[in-house]
Amino acid sequence: MGERQTEDLDVPGSSPGPGMMDHERLTSKERSILRILLESGSLFEDELVEKSPFGREQTIRSVMVLSEIGFVRVEENRWELYSLTEEGKLYVEKGLPERQVLEYILGKRKAQIKEIKEVFPPEIVSIALGWLKKKGWARIDKGWLEPVEKPDPGEDEIILSRLGDKTLPPDELGIERGRALDVLKVLRSRGLVDVTVQKQRIFSVTDEGRRWVDLNRDLIERDVKEITRITPELLRTGGWKDGYIVPYDVTLKAKEIYPAKIHPYQRILDTIRRIFIEMGFTEIKGEIVQSSFWNFDVLFQPQDHPAREMQDTFYLDLEDELPEALVDKVRAVHEHGGDTGSKGWGGRWREDIARQKLLRTHTTAITIRYLAEHPNPPVKVFCIDRVYRRETMDATHTPEFEQLEGIVMDEGVSFANLLGCLSTFYHLMGFEDVRFRPGYFPYTEPSVEAEVYVDGMGWIELGGAGIFREEVTRPLGIRAPVLAWGLGVSRLGMIILGLDDLRKLYHSDIDWLKKVKLSETLKY
Numbered sequence: 001m002g003e004r005q006t007e008d009l010d011v012p013g014s015s016p017g018p019g020m021m022d023h024e025r026l027t028s029k030e031r032s033i034l035r036i037l038l039e040s041g042s043l044f045e046d047e048l049v050e051k052s053p054f055g056r057e058q059t060i061r062s063v064m065v066l067s068e069i070g071f072v073r074v075e076e077n078r079w080e081l082y083s084l085t086e087e088g089k090l091y092v093e094k095g096l097p098e099r100q101v102l103e104y105i106l107g108k109r110k111a112q113i114k115e116i117k118e119v120f121p122p123e124i125v126s127i128a129l130g131w132l133k134k135k136g137w138a139r140i141d142k143g144w145l146e147p148v149e150k151p152d153p154g155e156d157e158i159i160l161s162r163l164g165d166k167t168l169p170p171d172e173l174g175i176e177r178g179r180a181l182d183v184l185k186v187l188r189s190r191g192l193v194d195v196t197v198q199k200q201r202i203f204s205v206t207d208e209g210r211r212w213v214d215l216n217r218d219l220i221e222r223d224v225k226e227i228t229r230i231t232p233e234l235l236r237t238g239g240w241k242d243g244y245i246v247p248y249d250v251t252l253k254a255k256e257i258y259p260a261k262i263h264p265y266q267r268i269l270d271t272i273r274r275i276f277i278e279m280g281f282t283e284i285k286g287e288i289v290q291s292s293f294w295n296f297d298v299l300f301q302p303q304d305h306p307a308r309e310m311q312d313t314f315y316l317d318l319e320d321e322l323p324e325a326l327v328d329k330v331r332a333v334h335e336h337g338g339d340t341g342s343k344g345w346g347g348r349w350r351e352d353i354a355r356q357k358l359l360r361t362h363t364t365a366i367t368i369r370y371l372a373e374h375p376n377p378p379v380k381v382f383c384i385d386r387v388y389r390r391e392t393m394d395a396t397h398t399p400e401f402e403q404l405e406g407i408v409m410d411e412g413v414s415f416a417n418l419l420g421c422l423s424t425f426y427h428l429m430g431f432e433d434v435r436f437r438p439g440y441f442p443y444t445e446p447s448v449e450a451e452v453y454v455d456g457m458g459w460i461e462l463g464g465a466g467i468f469r470e471e472v473t474r475p476l477g478i479r480a481p482v483l484a485w486g487l488g489v490s491r492l493g494m495i496i497l498g499l500d501d502l503r504k505l506y507h508s509d510i511d512w513l514k515k516v517k518l519s520e521t522l523k524y
Contacts, residue, residue, distance in 0.1 A: 071209030088192035286366030291320035329475035363405035463487030
């Protein structure tokens with residue numbers, strides 16, 4: 001049925017322990033398993049578990065002990081089973097593409113390829129032409145396809161027909177095994193056949209095990225009291241003398257236990273919230289769907305800015321109402337600067353563009369709307385939430401991710417206060433070295449980009465910050481300085497968790513979730 005191989009299996013707790021090489025000290029479970037195997041001969045794992053009174057875990061543990069002392073042989077039987085893919089099932093019903101096209105041209109003696117492309121779907125034609133030529137069923141001459149012969153069903157067609165809705169090994173496919181494997185390889189490359197590998201362990205008593213049983217037949221049948229725990233009662237009464245003390249090897253690795261815990265990325269998000277709340281900030285929330293007015297226009301981002309393009313932003317086929325009190329002021333700032341002293345962007349500002357609804361591209365849309373509703377200082381808020389951008393998914397980009405937005409508005413606050421606030425946050429997140437370099441954003445001036453130093457990676461940029469320009473604040477009726485920042489939380493999470501792929505933050509990799517150490521997640 002398949003290739004067999006014998007391998008030693010490493011099962012936690014399977015070591016025979018001190019004194020177990022004295023073969024008379026087998027436990028009752030081990031003697032019972034040995035007796036079952038002697039009576040039954042070779043048994044598959046499932047068969048042994050069914051005959052054993054101890055359950056799967058205890059049964060396999062006993063078998064492994066017997067294997068380590070040479071009394072039981074453990075073999076693994078592997079075999080391959082083949083089944084059709086959905087495409088393979090379709091071709092069983094309709095015929096392979098080359099067979100479909102051949103049947104068509106046989107009735108016409110020959111046909112133009114242009115005609116065939118009109119009769120069959122493009123994917124069928126492209127597959128069929130290559131295989132007709134490869135199999136020698138037809139020849140192509142100056143745009144004509146002419147059959148060479150009407151062949152009997154090929155080995156690939158026989159195998160597809162034999163499989164049908166079944167799952168079979170190579171030996172049951174109707175042709176010689178070696179040829180079947182070759183044809184199956186081709187069918188797998190065409191995406192018509194799937195393969196699964198079945199495994200089953202087989203247990204049997206070795207010659208050494210049989211010799212020991214012959215010499216200790218009475219021990220196999222004897223019911224010996226096993227002592228797994230030394231109690232005060234056993235010591236006082238001397239009861240330990242009447243039984244067999246099961247050895248316990250304290251050097252063996254214990255079975256790992258993975259208790260329930262909060263997702264490590266969620267812990268990072270919760271820590272960020274706690275830090276800002278302890279710094280005196282208030283968390284705010286907002287809608288995922290925003291108008292272009294709040295997402296772009298209020299932030300003095302020109303209506304022809306590249307970030308507004310369809311390839312960068314998720315637009316909805318919906319429009320929103322604009323706040324009448326702000327429309328004319330925002331229009332004036334964009335077209336000629338309004339009363340800010342700025343020249344604006346020039347051109348004509350269009351309300352229809354501002355009305356377009358979209359999935360927010362940054363959480364600044366939430367904080368700026370909050371400022372419009374609370375124009376008087378002091379204001380000290382933050383928003384940590386998901387944003388959406390048209391990104392090609394790769395190791396460092398996803399179309400949705402978390403962003404941290406912060407706002408401080410008060411009389412007398414300065415650029416130095418902004419840098420101090422960000423430095424404090426990053427220090428509390430565990431980064432000792434923080435630096436800032438000049439940056440540019442349409443809605444802040446001056447602007448900086450924050451960087452942290454990570455061993456082995458160097459300086460990593462984590463977000464932008466600055467002071468809102470008057471073109472942003474004045475239309476909202478704000479006269480005090482506004483410090484603002486937007487930081488990428490997912491990239492921060494990658495660094496803290498030591499990941500090389502942003503997508504791992506969102507995939508449910510149970511093995512990684514179990515093994516990640518919470519003690520190493522955060523330093524705060």
